[in-house]
Amino acid sequence: MAVQPSAETAETYRTEAVPSADRWWRDAVIYQVYPRSFADGDGDGIGDLTGVRDRLPYLAELGVDALWFSPWYASPQADAGYDVADYRRIDPAFGTLEQAEALIAEAHALGLKIIVDVVPNHVSDRHAWFQEAVAAGPGAEARGLFWFRPGRGEDGELPPNDWQSVFGGPAWTRTANPDGTPGEWYLHLFAPEQPDLNWNNSKVREEHESVLRFWFDRGADGVRIDSATMPAKDPELPDFDPAAPPVPHPYIDRDDVHGIYRAWRALAEGYERPRALIGEVWLADPVRFAHYLRPDEMHSAFNFDYLNCPWDAADLRRVIDATLAAHASVGAPASWVLSNHDVTRHVTRYGRADTSFGLALRQHQVPTDLALGTRRARAALLLDLALPGGCYLYQGEELGLWEVEDIPDALRQDPIFHRTGGLDIGRDGCRVPLPWSGSRPPFGFSPEGAAAEPWLPQPAAWAAYTAQAQDGVPGSMLTFYRTALGLRRAEPGLRGDAFGWLDGHPAGVLAFARGDGFACLANLSGTAVPLPAGAEVVLASDPGFDPAAGRVPDDTTVWLRTR
Structure with missing residues (x-):
C-alpha cells in the first residue's frame, strides 16, 4: 500500500x-x-x-x-x-x-x-400572529404575515393552487370568516397546524x-x-x-x-x-x-x-x-x-x-x-x-x-x-x-x-x-463510541482538512490519509482484505478483529498509524 x-x-x-x-x-x-x-x-x-x-x-x-x-x-x-x-x-x-x-x-x-x-x-396555528390573522378577516394587515388567498372555483371552494403538503394532501386549508361563512385559504407546506410565514413582510x-x-x-x-x-x-x-x-x-x-x-x-x-x-x-x-x-x-x-x-x-x-x-x-x-x-x-x-x-x-x-x-x-x-x-x-x-x-x-x-x-x-x-x-x-x-x-x-x-x-463493557457500542470519540479528539492526524485517497487496494475498499501518518481503511468489498504492511492499528470497528491475522474483515473500518 x-x-x-x-x-x-x-x-x-x-x-x-x-x-x-x-x-x-x-x-x-x-x-x-x-x-x-x-x-x-x-x-x-x-x-x-x-x-x-x-x-x-x-x-x-x-x-x-x-x-x-x-x-x-x-x-x-x-x-x-x-x-x-x-x-x-x-x-x-x-x-x-x-x-x-x-x-x-x-x-x-x-x-x-x-x-x-x-x-x-x-409557526403554529396557535401562534398569536396567526390567531389574530384568522380573527381579523380578509384584507387585514395581520394576514400579510402569512399566505392567505381566496379560493378558486365559482364559490372559492378550490385551493388557490395545486401545491401539495410535504406531509401528504393539499398544502392549503380553508378558514371561516368571522361571521362563520367560508373564507380564505392559507398555505401550509407541512401540516395544517403549521401556517407558512410570508418572508416578504x-x-x-x-x-x-x-x-x-x-x-x-x-x-x-x-x-x-x-x-x-x-x-x-x-x-x-x-x-x-x-x-x-x-x-x-x-x-x-x-x-x-x-x-x-x-x-x-x-x-x-x-x-x-x-x-x-x-x-x-x-x-x-x-x-x-x-x-x-x-x-x-x-x-x-x-x-x-x-x-x-x-x-x-x-x-x-x-x-x-x-x-x-x-x-x-x-x-x-x-x-x-x-x-x-x-x-x-x-x-x-x-x-x-x-x-x-x-x-x-x-x-x-x-x-x-x-x-x-x-x-x-x-x-x-x-x-x-x-x-x-x-x-x-x-x-x-x-x-x-x-x-x-x-x-x-x-x-x-x-x-x-x-x-x-x-x-x-x-x-x-x-x-x-x-x-x-x-x-x-x-x-x-x-x-x-x-x-x-x-x-x-x-x-x-x-x-x-x-x-x-x-457501560464499561468491552466491545459494546457505547464503549466503542466513547473510545472512537476520545481518539478522534486526541489524534493530531484527524485535525484540519488535509485528505487524500490511497490507491492500490481491492475494489470495494475506501482508504485515505489524514494528516501526518494517519490513515483510515473501510472494507466494503464482501471479503477480507490484506491489512497494509507496516501499519499499526489504532482502532477497529469489529470488536473481534485480530491485527495479527493480517486481514481486515468485510464491513470493517480500521484506523491506522502508518509511520
Missing part, C-alpha cells in the same frame, strides 16, 4: 489547517437531543430539561463537543414541536426558561456547546432576528435552521408540476432565500464569540447546496447526500468527493451524518438489501438483519469520524438502537402517518424514548415508580441495550 497520498490528492480538499476556538463548528461532533425522548425527569412519560440536565455528565463522558436540541419551545406539539407557538417560552412539558438557561450554563461548564432549533418557514424578518438575539444572549452557541431552503415563495403562487419543475422552483431554493441568511450571519458575527448557523438543506445539486455555505451565509449544513447513500464503496467515494469539492469551493467545513429524528435509524437501514434512504421511500417494515446493520453501523462511525469536517450523532445511536417499526397504530403520533392514512407510518420509530437502565420498560427513561408510561412504547429487547448494560 502507498501509505502517503499523491501531492495532488493530498491538497485537493485542503481548506483550513486547525480551526480556532471561535470556529469550533468546523470539526465538532454534535449530538442531537430530541428532548421528548431523551430522559424524563418528572415521571409524566415525556422527556424534559430536568432529564437532560441529569445526564449532561453522560454526554460529556461520551466525548461530543456540542448538543443540538430539537425544538423545546411552547407548542401544541402537532408536529413534535416544529409548530412553534412562542420562541421565548419553553413548552411546559419540557420545563421553564429558567431551566433552559441553567442547562446552557451547566453544559458550558462541562465544555459542551449548545445549539437550538429555529423554524423559519412556519419585514415584520417576519425582524421577529426572527429578535428571536436569534434572545437565544444568543442566553448563551446559545448556534442555531440549526429547519427546512432552510423553503421560506421564500414565488409571490404569484403559480401551479407546480413536480414532474416538470420550473426554474426557479416556486418554494424551494429560491435565490431570494439567501438574503435571510446573510442578515442572520451578520447578526451572528456581531457577537464577541461568533455564533454558528447550521442549515437543514435538502438539495441534490451540490453547486446550489454550496450557495448556502458562502462566507456571508451559513457556517455548516447537513450532508444529506451522504445520509441517503447506500453502504457501497463506489457510491460513498463519489459522495465524499462531491461533498469535499463543493465545500472547498466556498471554504466551508463538510459534515457527515447517518441518522436524525426524521430518518430510519441506520442500524436498520444498513441491515437491508437496499441500504439507501430517501424521504419518498422510507422502506418501512422491509426485512432487516440487525446483526449485519450493527456491524456496518460501527464501521460507518469510524469512517465518518475520520473524514475532514464535523460529524452529527443522533441520540441512541451510541447504544446501537434500531428503528421501532411495530408501534401500534393507535399510539402513533407523527402527522405523516395520519395525513397519508397510514400509507407512510412516519417517523415515530426513530423517536422512541431512550433506554437508560433496568431490565424492563421504561428502562430508566422515567424515575423509579413513575405512573405514566413513556409516550411511545419501548421494545423489550432493549434491555440488553441500555446505557447501564453497556
